[in-house]
Amino acid sequence: EVQLVESGGGLVQPGGSLRLSCAASGFTFSSYWMSWVRQAPGKGLEWVAIIKQDGSEKKYVDSVKGRFTISRDNAENSLYLQMNSLRAEDTAVYYCAKYDASGDWARAFDIWGQGTMVTVSS
């Protein structure tokens, strides 16, 4: 079964740090771009960051550049998001998502995890 399972969310004070993890199974993890997408309470979806299969290319939404770092360990089938200098506006459910960018039939975010909640508050 194809599955993504996030962990690492929780309550953190403004200015603090948190590291999210995503464990992948059921597909060849190293063959796909992987991404993080977040959703603030009661709001819509916002793409956060993405990483290429071999980690050689990373992209971020402007609001997290310089604060968040996406990484992956293909040997462990795991995706990570290191979040530093957290702000109240980073409060959201963070989803790990598989990004299918394969040629003419790219399918965007075809597999999603269940999400992990990050709350930034004093």
Add this chain to the structure above:
Amino acid sequence: DIQMTQSPSTLAASVGDRVTITCRASQSLNSWLAWYQQKPGKAPNLLIYKTSSLESGVPSRFSGSGSGTEFTLTISSLQPDDFATYYCQQYNSFPLTFGQGTKVEIK
């Protein structure tokens, strides 16, 4: 950045109705447009990719169309399981962006 604008924001409909949701992009997407369904407390689920391709396992009452900057998601006959929020998303260029969502409610 490509801005995505969905309409309407909320839609009230009855079981059996034909429902259409529109998504407009600020630039041409070259068909790289996806649609997702999200139910409360759940992760989004891919319905349509590349404007009109139906994801495996998705009922055929869902269809997508459009080109350039204007796209539509159509549900041919609304079923009880379809009451949810729907999002469009462009993947033509980074940053990847979503529409603000359309909530389909029971009339």
